C-alpha cells in the first residue's frame with residue numbers, strides 16, 4: 001500500500017504541492033484527476049524521487065521512501081510510466097524491456113506474461129522503439145515498467161495522443177493488473193489522467209487536484225454523483 005501524507009513541494013519559490021495526501025491500495029486503481037498545471041506530474045515525480053520535496057511522508061508497504069533514491073524506489077517495487085513515454089527510440093523493443101530490469105540481477109528474464117498482455121510487443125520485439133506507433137510505444141512503456149514485477153504501477157496520462165482502440169486495450173490491462181498483477185497477486189495502480197471517461201471507467205478511488213491541493217476524493221462509484229467531470233473539464 002502507498003501512503004502519501006501532507007506532501008509539500010516547491011520549484012524555486014513556487015509552492016506547487018500544498019499538503020497532498022492520498023493512498024493507493026493493491027487490487028485498486030486510484031485515479032488522480034486535474035486540469036493542466038495543477039501539479040499531477042510533480043506529484044508523481046516527487047513520489048519517484050525525481051524532484052526533491054520540502055516535507056511530507058511517502059511510504060510503500062511500510063517502508064519510508066522519503067530519503068530513497070529513484071533507483072531504490074524502483075527496487076522497492078514501484079514501476080513508473082512517465083508522461084510522454086520516454087522509451088529509448090534507438091533501442092529495440094526487447095532492449096527497452098531489458099532496461100526495465102535494471103534493478104534486478106543480470107539473469108532475470110523478461111516475464112513472458114508481458115507478451116500475453118501486449119501481444120504486439122512479441123511481434124515487434126526486434127524493431128526499434130522509435131519505429132513504433134504512439135500507442136505501441138505507450139504499451140512498451142507500460143511493459144517496461146512492469147518488467148521488474150512492481151507492487152505499485154504509476155502512470156502519467158497514458159491515454160495522451162493514443163488512438164481509442166489502444167486506450168481500450170490499456171484500460172483492460174490495468175483492470176487485469178489491479179486484480180491479478182503479473183503472478184496472481186493484486187497490484188496497486190496510481191493513474192494520473194485528464195481523460196475523464198477513461199478515468200471514471202477504471203477508478204476504484206479518485207482524487208481531484210486543483211492548484212496543488214486535493215479538493216475532492218472518494219470511491220469510483222461516487223464520481224458521477226459528485227459531478228467530478230465539472231472539476232476537470234477544460
Ligand SMILES: Nc1ncnc2c1ncn2[C@@H]1O[C@H](COP(=O)(O)OP(=O)(O)OP(=O)(O)O)[C@@H](O)[C@H]1O
Nearest residue numbers: 011016034035036037038039040041042043083194
Ligand atoms: N521544472 C519545473 N520548474 C519550475 N516550474 C515547474 C517545473 N515543472 C513544472 N512546473 C510548474 O509546476 C506546476 C505544476 O506542473 P505539473 O507538470 O506538475 O502539472 P500537471 O498537473 O502535471 O499538468 P499537465 O497535465 O499539463 O502535465 C505548473 O505551474 C508548472 O508550470
